[in-house]
Amino acid sequence: MAKEITPRAEDYSxxxxxxxxxxxxxxxSAVRGCMVIKPHGFAIWEKMQQVxxxxxxxxxxxxxxxxxxxxxxxxxxxxxxxxxxxxECAVVTHHRLMADPxxxxxxxxxxxxxxxxxxxxxxxxxxxxxxYKDWIQSYRDLPLLINQWANVVRWExxxxxxxRTTEFLxxxxxxxxxxxxxxxxxxxxIHDIYADxxxxxxxxxxxxxxKTENERFAGAEDTYTIEAMMQDGKxxxxxxxxxxxxxxxxxxxxxxxxxxxxxEHVWAxxxxxxxxxxxxxxxxxxxxxxxxxxxxLAPLQVVIIPVxxxxxxxxxxxxxxxxxxxxxxxxxxYDTDEKSRPGFKYAEYEMKGIPVRVAIGNRDLEKGQAEVxxxxxxxxxxxxxxxxxxxxxxxxxxxxxxxxxxxxxxRQENTRQADDFETLKQIIEEKSGFVSAHWDGTVExxxxxxxxxxxxxxxxxxxxKQEEGKCVLSGKPSKGRVIFAKAY
Amino acid sequence: MAKEITPRAEDYSxxxxxxxxxxxxxxxSAVRGCMVIKPHGFAIWEKMQQVxxxxxxxxxxxxxxxxxxxxxxxxxxxxxxxxxxxxECAVVTHHRLMADPxxxxxxxxxxxxxxxxxxxxxxxxxxxxxxYKDWIQSYRDLPLLINQWANVVRWExxxxxxxRTTEFLxxxxxxxxxxxxxxxxxxxxIHDIYADxxxxxxxxxxxxxxKTENERFAGAEDTYTIEAMMQDGKxxxxxxxxxxxxxxxxxxxxxxxxxxxxxEHVWAxxxxxxxxxxxxxxxxxxxxxxxxxxxxLAPLQVVIIPVxxxxxxxxxxxxxxxxxxxxxxxxxxYDTDEKSRPGFKYAEYEMKGIPVRVAIGNRDLEKGQAEVxxxxxxxxxxxxxxxxxxxxxxxxxxxxxxxxxxxxxxRQENTRQADDFETLKQIIEEKSGFVSAHWDGTVExxxxxxxxxxxxxxxxxxxxKQEEGKCVLSGKPSKGRVIFAKAY
Numbered sequence: 001m002a003k004e005i006t007p008r009a010e011d012y013s014x015x016x017x018x019x020x021x022x023x024x025x026x027x028x029s030a031v032r033g034c035m036v037i038k039p040h041g042f043a044i045w046e047k048m049q050q051v052x053x054x055x056x057x058x059x060x061x062x063x064x065x066x067x068x069x070x071x072x073x074x075x076x077x078x079x080x081x082x083x084x085x086x087x088e089c090a091v092v093t094h095h096r097l098m099a100d101p102x103x104x105x106x107x108x109x110x111x112x113x114x115x116x117x118x119x120x121x122x123x124x125x126x127x128x129x130x131x132y133k134d135w136i137q138s139y140r141d142l143p144l145l146i147n148q149w150a151n152v153v154r155w156e157x158x159x160x161x162x163x164r165t166t167e168f169l170x171x172x173x174x175x176x177x178x179x180x181x182x183x184x185x186x187x188x189x190i191h192d193i194y195a196d197x198x199x200x201x202x203x204x205x206x207x208x209x210x211k212t213e214n215e216r217f218a219g220a221e222d223t224y225t226i227e228a229m230m231q232d233g234k235x236x237x238x239x240x241x242x243x244x245x246x247x248x249x250x251x252x253x254x255x256x257x258x259x260x261x262x263x264e265h266v267w268a269x270x271x272x273x274x275x276x277x278x279x280x281x282x283x284x285x286x287x288x289x290x291x292x293x294x295x296x297l298a299p300l301q302v303v304i305i306p307v308x309x310x311x312x313x314x315x316x317x318x319x320x321x322x323x324x325x326x327x328x329x330x331x332x333x334y335d336t337d338e339k340s341r342p343g344f345k346y347a348e349y350e351m352k353g354i355p356v357r358v359a360i361g362n363r364d365l366e367k368g369q370a371e372v373x374x375x376x377x378x379x380x381x382x383x384x385x386x387x388x389x390x391x392x393x394x395x396x397x398x399x400x401x402x403x404x405x406x407x408x409x410x411r412q413e414n415t416r417q418a419d420d421f422e423t424l425k426q427i428i429e430e431k432s433g434f435v436s437a438h439w440d441g442t443v444e445x446x447x448x449x450x451x452x453x454x455x456x457x458x459x460x461x462x463x464x465k466q467e468e469g470k471c472v473l474s475g476k477p478s479k480g481r482v483i484f485a486k487a488y
Numbered sequence: 489m490a491k492e493i494t495p496r497a498e499d500y501s502x503x504x505x506x507x508x509x510x511x512x513x514x515x516x517s518a519v520r521g522c523m524v525i526k527p528h529g530f531a532i533w534e535k536m537q538q539v540x541x542x543x544x545x546x547x548x549x550x551x552x553x554x555x556x557x558x559x560x561x562x563x564x565x566x567x568x569x570x571x572x573x574x575x576e577c578a579v580v581t582h583h584r585l586m587a588d589p590x591x592x593x594x595x596x597x598x599x600x601x602x603x604x605x606x607x608x609x610x611x612x613x614x615x616x617x618x619x620y621k622d623w624i625q626s627y628r629d630l631p632l633l634i635n636q637w638a639n640v641v642r643w644e645x646x647x648x649x650x651x652r653t654t655e656f657l658x659x660x661x662x663x664x665x666x667x668x669x670x671x672x673x674x675x676x677x678i679h680d681i682y683a684d685x686x687x688x689x690x691x692x693x694x695x696x697x698x699k700t701e702n703e704r705f706a707g708a709e710d711t712y713t714i715e716a717m718m719q720d721g722k723x724x725x726x727x728x729x730x731x732x733x734x735x736x737x738x739x740x741x742x743x744x745x746x747x748x749x750x751x752e753h754v755w756a757x758x759x760x761x762x763x764x765x766x767x768x769x770x771x772x773x774x775x776x777x778x779x780x781x782x783x784x785l786a787p788l789q790v791v792i793i794p795v796x797x798x799x800x801x802x803x804x805x806x807x808x809x810x811x812x813x814x815x816x817x818x819x820x821x822y823d824t825d826e827k828s829r830p831g832f833k834y835a836e837y838e839m840k841g842i843p844v845r846v847a848i849g850n851r852d853l854e855k856g857q858a859e860v861x862x863x864x865x866x867x868x869x870x871x872x873x874x875x876x877x878x879x880x881x882x883x884x885x886x887x888x889x890x891x892x893x894x895x896x897x898x899r900q901e902n903t904r905q906a907d908d909f910e911t912l913k914q915i916i917e918e919k920s921g922f923v924s925a926h927w928d929g930t931v932e933x934x935x936x937x938x939x940x941x942x943x944x945x946x947x948x949x950x951x952x953k954q955e956e957g958k959c960v961l962s963g964k965p966s967k968g969r970v971i972f973a974k975a976y
Contacts, residue, residue, distance in 0.1 A: 031555045082594065098574070169553065
């Protein structure tokens with residue numbers, strides 16, 4: 001089975017597609033650019049949702065649901081927003097089909113044309129701010145802290161499962177505040193939640209930073225991003241949190257009566273992460289044998305396999321271990337299917353990224369031990385049955401830690417400084433990875449570097465050191481380094 | 489606040505809309521027929537989702553996600569299915585907008601016309617069975633037990649929040665089986681899960697039955713339904729589970745190699761419940777003071793209110809009670825907001841249907857008691873602080889029981905037998921409710937009765953008694969009674 005995966009070294013892009021398919025994460029669909037998220041992939045998304053949803057609720061957000069459709073005219077209200085989304089949206093123009101009078105099949109019923117076309121939401125700022133107008137009158141209505149879990153559609157020309165699909169699943173938070181400071185604090189708090197989630201659950205280290213003006217969300221005054229390095233050295237923008245200023249409040253005329261009894265426009269944020277995170281998870285940890293999952297997000301954490309097949313003695317030990325692990329909150333499957341042989345099962349669970357495999361055979365039982373294999377390093381060890389549950393619990397923690405450390409090490413090894421343009425260009429072309437370099441702060445220089453190297457400024461790190469330097473391209477003065485990289 | 493609700497006796501339909509709005513469940517949106525589900529409404533949906541999702545998983549179903557869009561041609565594949573859905577679907581024809589060259593705003597870019605139009609899914613049988621074709625080859629791939637939580641769109645002419653909206657949220661299960669018997673057993677097991685959920689969680693009694701041929705799902709061989717009686721005597725179809733035979737397997741050519749090595753078409757089911765359940769919940773229990781929620785589905789079960797405002801002594805008792813209740817898994821809010829007076833808060837929480845309200849004042853504390861009000865009967869009692877947590881826990885159980893019994897009693901009082909057509913007609917017109925009557929089994933008679941009375945056959949009850957009788961309209965022989973009612 002593993003043989004069918006193209007090695008990373010041979011074709012990284014094909015390797016990714018092979019993992020997605022062979023690990024049962026997603027399939028192509030009959031609709032261009034839309035994927036089917038298969039049960040194993042969706043179970044990972046459900047784990048992600050649970051953690052994030054409880055973080056949002058812990059910080060006083062509530063969930064709601066807004067319409068899938070947005071009237072076309074809403075999109076034009078905010079000038080930058082329309083620039084960002086009008087060119088890639090699915091447009092509903094009719095509400096009925098009819099039998100083709102000239103043949104077989106169905107045609108669009110011309111009599112059922114909509115007066116105003118509807119856009120399938122690419123993001124929901126406009127429909128939500130149009131609603132907030134009715135919900136916000138006074139400072140008592142603020143802050144308004146709402147999130148929604150939803151599907152969105154952006155008509156992308158080049159798509160890749162999870163990383164860039166026409167339809168994707170995400171959460172989008174939309175909050176309204178009485179002051180600029182409060183809105184900025186909200187955007188940064190969510191930025192922290194995203195970064196913590198990436199590092200502590202996905203074991204995916206991220207650089208926290210602000211986007212340059214050119215890379216900001218369409219309609220934002222500031223965009224905070226988390227950027228992760230994939231195994232090919234490219235950057236993945238894994239989540240963004242936007243301070244929207246008063247742009248949408250002005251576009252939709254949302255004001256509130258402050259405590260001095262004066263009308264003011266409301267301050268806003270929006271923020272989201274999507275099924276793209278699954279793409280990031282795959283590309284951070286997986287290897288040429290298949291998917292590798294951090295235990296905290298693995299839908300199944302431990303699999304127990306009887307060798308060569310179940311019998312009374314093995315069943316007893318396996319069932320006891322299963323109960324012991326479940327009591328610790330660990331998910332376990334005892335695979336008693338006799339249609340497949342152990343070797344086939346090993347390959348299958350490796351492919352699917354199950355963090356720990358326990359093989360129990362009679363010879364091992366006699367020795368009072370079981371063979372435990374960890375997916376991340378593929379090491380196997382014989383572990384005493386006595387205390388096996390606790391050993392496995394500890395092993396899962398080790399794996400989680402190890403994956404994060406390994407990814408951190410990889411990022412460190414692939415982050416370089418460049419103090420002149422040739423070095424920047426050479427690193428990007430020959431080594432890939434992140435390049436830390438000085439930039440003069442202008443959009444012009446940023447675009448020129450992109451044109452010459454295909455690298456973009458991923459972010460201005462929040463922990464950027466004050467350092468006098470010269471822009472690698474223009475030689476103009478700069479006060480700190482930014483991160484350049486090619487990106488997904 | 490409660491004054492603003494139209495009494496049921498005055499205008500039932502307006503009463504419903506008032507509850508939806510005043511209890512903060514949903515709002516109209518800028519898009520015709522689409523609602524905004526507000527945080528309180530969405531929190532109820534989340535509770536419903538949790539219970540149902542865990543039931544589906546307990547019975548070995550897994551979640552997945554299929555595309556929002558369906559190629560137009562897919563709809564035509566199953567003859568009855570296309571009849572059922574082609575006339576009410578949102579059609580995507582273009583994938584880009586452009587600036588209007590003749591004026592302001594945006595127009596659809598004529599150059600971005602899709603080769604084949606896409607339908608926004610009204611239900612997903614077609615796109616899913618087109619996918620199953622790739623997933624199913626042998627009997628080892630069966631059964632395939634998949635569910636998805638999704639939004640769907642049906643272009644309805646007359647809409648009402650939750651009950652009938654252009655876009656709604658639901659779950660749709662789609663399963664594939666090796667035999668007819670297995671598929672029927674699946675459809676009936678889910679039917680049982682739906683009925684249990686309605687009765688034991690929603691406290692909404694339902695009649696379990698099969699739909700007549702005329703009322704079946706478009707493409708089904710059998711549709712099982714749960715029918716609930718609303719307070720105006722009308723029936724609400726609250727959930728359906730379909731045995732699809734081999735219709736979709738044939739339409740999408742899904743076959744499997746059985747253990748005799750012969751190719752066979754696969755057997756199918758599909759089943760769903762939607763945000764419509766929230767409409768049913770409202771109309772089963774609520775009164776002229778606002779929403780009434782069964783404790784098991786109330787996002788907030790108990791509210792504690794300091795009278796007239798918080799102080800050290802009240803805070804101590806309230807916080808202790810809160811902890812005690814939370815330890816029992818009961819959700820509690822201690823409302824210390826000093827901007828509103830107790831009377832205002834009482835009305836607000838009554839409106840929102842919070843099952844139990846505890847008022848704590850200093851005079852009561854001196855007597856070692858608190859005032860406990862139950863939302864269902866609006867009774868108030870002084871209860872000793874000693875053991876208050878346990879008293880409230882028991883009270884919540886009582887409320888849950890009482891709501892179910894009350895609804896059962898209401899249904900009993902409003903279910904009548906008719907043995908001739910005039911009686912049937914008179915009951916439907918003057919009393920509403922369910923009418924149990926003999927029917928000759930023909931679509932013709934069914935449609936004629938609908939035309940004359942506006943009542944439809946809601947279902948053929950699964951527990952129908954074998955009874956010789958004559959059809960109320962045609963006088964032809966019948967072997968059992970069916971349920972007639974007007975329906976939402």
